[in-house]
Amino acid sequence: MKSFRLLAPVVLGAMVSVAGCSSSADNEEKAVLANMGAQQLYERAKQSMEVGNFSAAAQTLSALDSRYPFGPLSHQVQLDLIYSYYKSGKNEETIATIDRFIRLNPNHSDVDYAYYMRGLTNMEADSNLFQELMNIDRTDRDPSMSREAFEDFRRLIQQYPESKYAVDARKRMLHIKDRLARYEIAIARFYMRRQAYVAAANRGRYVLEHFPDTTQVQQALEIMVSSYEQLGLDELRENALKTLRLNYPDSEYIS
Template identity: 70%
Template sequence: MIFKRPFLKLLVLISIATLYGCSSSPDDEEILLQNRSESALYEQAKQSMSQGNFNVASNILSALDSRFPFGPHSHQVQLDLIYSYYKIGKTDEALATIDRFVRLNPNHSDVDYALYMRGLTNLDADKNLFQELVGIDRSDRDPSRSRQAFDDFRRLINKFPDSKYAADAKKRMVFIKDRLAKYEIEIARFYMRREAYVAAANRGRYVLEYYPDSSEIQQALEIMVECYDQLELEELKKNALKTLRLNFPNSNYAS
């Protein structure tokens, strides 16, 4: 049997997930955590992280965080726990740990890292691995996590403009803008299919106002031209068409 590439990737991922799921048992982890010193447990957590076993690492780090909240490794334990939760997709736990760290350690040298991880965590929660593998475009799904990630990265840049994470945060904000603009376009097209042209035109105008540097500007203008034409709003159509011709002369609507 010949498998198409996306489904082959899917099978590989499922196999890997199965292997990792069998790599350790709750009993093994319980034995590991019993009667160990803080330093020994932390070394074990670091070893698990270096091996990519973030599930085990998160369990050890969580136990460390509970048993030794003021120990010499406490701050680094929390930061490693944030990363481990992020790697295994425990979004709520990661965000709760981040918020607690920032609240209790507002002047810590790694607060910028915590804010950066907050953005990454929210952005990652907005993805669907299996949909991406099979090539399904879901730009119409609820972008609330993307909006939160955008705010997280903006907060990082505003508070720590010289942070080593600032440059990457800016790049991700550009990506998120495109994601949010695509969402507005998809909703606009949904309204057009239902002949709700006022609502559709408003979505197009929203993209122009709030995401002027996104890749969806041409589509937003084309939607506005078509909707204003359907609504017989000639002056608004004329203005949208003029802007479209000026910026996208090769558009089918511009001819």
């Protein structure tokens, strides 16, 4: 304990020193940016983006946007700022910048890009890189951000069907629909474990009605067959079983 007490001031001093250096560097960077004109700032931001330093690019673009909000570069600065925030993993800042751009420039030629980036950002917010790397299945996590992304892509396709981003947006919507369907199946299985068979069957039927073009339809039908059997609803069970047999003849529920 004595050695720890002797070491603690040294460690604390080092931490303060590092923090001081970091603060000093930030202040120096702000001073450098303050002395630059609009074109110089933009060139600096582009250089940062070219080498993949999007965090630095975002800082420069944010300073440029604040100082010259109505300059000749303002629209491009905001679009580059959206991308730099996105690449830096700053989802909240990305969404805020996108929403401001759309609100202030509803007729701009790149509004479709803004909606596309909004969808990408919300998809990113729904993912969990650690769980994906560890192959952890968390399909039961809240899908609200995926729903937001789906709506962003839907709006893009509806308002700008000829957009160069429309094809990719449609592909991503299919992926999101499968994600939402898997969530419904996960909740349905939770209800099955709780013997809440009415709720489980309703979740299965919801998948059939809203996500019929996903990979989860077979599981939805199997849940419905099992739930209706537990509830003694023979006619509904037979209807679900008939549909299951017709579309998925190899299902283990068919015997």
